[in-house]
Amino acid sequence: MKKIGLIPIRKGSVGIPNKNKKKIVGRPLFTWVLKEAIFSDLDEVYVFTDDSDVISFIEKEYHWTAKVKALLRSDENASDTASTEAAMVEFSEKINYDFDLLCLLQATSPFTLYSDIDACIQKIVADNYDAALTVVNTHRFTWGKEGTAYNYNVFNRPRRQDFEGLLIENGAVYCTTAKAFKDSSNRISGTIATVEMAEESLTEIDSKSDWLIVEKLLAQRLKRNRTPKKITHLVLDVDGVFTSGAITYTAEGEHTKEFDMRDGMGLEILREDNINVMVMTSENSPLVAARMKKLKIENVYLGVKDKYALIAHIIKENALELAEFAYMGDDVNDLANLCSVGWALVPNNATERVKPYADVLINADSGNGAIREACEWIIRYNERFE
Structure with missing residues (x-):
């Protein structure tokens, strides 16, 4: 089974200029998920972009692996109004649908780990789902504008430890089989599995304040995982x-x-x-x-x-x-x-x-x-x- 990773990147960004290339904890934002994709079970990883600077960066920087490739994205499918699905279709056509599994990885999700990618892949390869996506289990109560509680009874408020919570898309990883994608032209379709990620991955980067929060959380995660040993x-x-x-x-x-x-x-x-x-x-x-x-x-x-x-x-x-x-x-x-x-x-x-x-x-x-x-x-x- 040929497993392809796709990281679509646009040159333009409304909320944060040059967001995908802006450095977070010292590295361009898109490189966080790219590095994890390299060390995942994916066979190839494509950065699909209209930004020639990103293409040059990819070609120069990752010479130590044959896994990473850069491909030019059309201006039409890199506009503010273009859908991610349109970019996925364009990409698939450019490589003649030469994959059995397509994994969409969002450049704006720096908390994604290779284990998250592999878990989604396994849901399709081992468990025979048509698609899989990453979610976060949040214990927050949700409401509609009309004043209706969606996921709990206001007269019987559950304690956090007794509340199963609610699964919410975190927009990090979406995997689909080639057949399901050809049939639906959608990132997920058919029988769909969920893979839970850490709650911190729910934080979106839409503003400068979001950026500061994510950068602090990302640095803390790196530091939290350290176990010093003898220096070699x-x-x-x-x-x-x-x-x-x-x-x-x-x-x-x-x-x-x-x-x-x-x-x-x-x-x-x-x-x-x-x-x-x-x-x-x-x-x-x-x-x-x-x-x-x-x-x-x-x-x-x-x-x-x-x-x-x-x-x-x-x-x-x-x-x-x-x-x-x-x-x-x-x-x-x-x-x-x-x-x-x-x-x-x-x-x-x-x-x-x-x-x-x-x-x-x-x-x-x-x-x-x-x-x-x-x-x-x-x-x-x-x-x-x-």
Whole structure:
């Protein structure tokens, strides 16, 4: 059975400009569900969009997996008035309905996990439903405008523990068989199963206040799932960690970056303790490549925008655990990793935006011995496991 994931994205957004690309916990909103789709049981995942910037991002960023593809969506089916079903039909026709199961994943649902996607798939594959969707069980009482209670008796108000609640669509995941979709042209039809997700996933992102709420909940979920262990891997950003963040330019482009020699000695000490050092930066800098070669750091990843997904890939491929990782960053694009690794470290001069998420606030500034201090802290921390 060929299982295809579809993430439709529009360039325009009325409530929040560029919502799908806007960074939440340091990552573009749409990448949260995309990362989970990559690690799900789906065979292929398509980002279907009218935004050429998103297509370029997909083609450049996810070279480490053959699972992700980007496909151009027509302007007609990316307008404010176009339905999601119309986009699904256009997509299906573009790939000649080459699937047995189609899974619609909403880019605006960052709480979706690969386990939620897999649960919907299993309802169709193993339990023989025609379709499945994700819901939330809410214990709130619902009313109509005419003053009628829909789901309880006002003269016999149930206690929360005695109330079964009400299932509400959270708009995250919809799966359907190819046959059911061809017959109905609808995201769900035929015999339909429900899969419950956490109540926090019911929060919709329609306003700036919604955004702040979801971002806080998302960061809390990442932090809640952490279980620190002995540190075996240290991942480092470059600008604002190895360097002060200052760069000099000439007419030909980037000219110099300044590195602290003490940091190099600290990393050498870590390697002697069998701690694997990785470097990830969004910049594709020859200067950084040369410096890391000098430091004999083998795992250097340049030009990486979605570090969170890449780390997840490395962990899966090498049978590692996120709890064994320490991460050092200084700005918002490091937030997802700072919230999820075993230990989060930031230099003293990191942005105020990320400092609240740090487990360890290094006394030294970046480019001025911060990495060396972090290395010494890791060595001392690991002693408790000996």
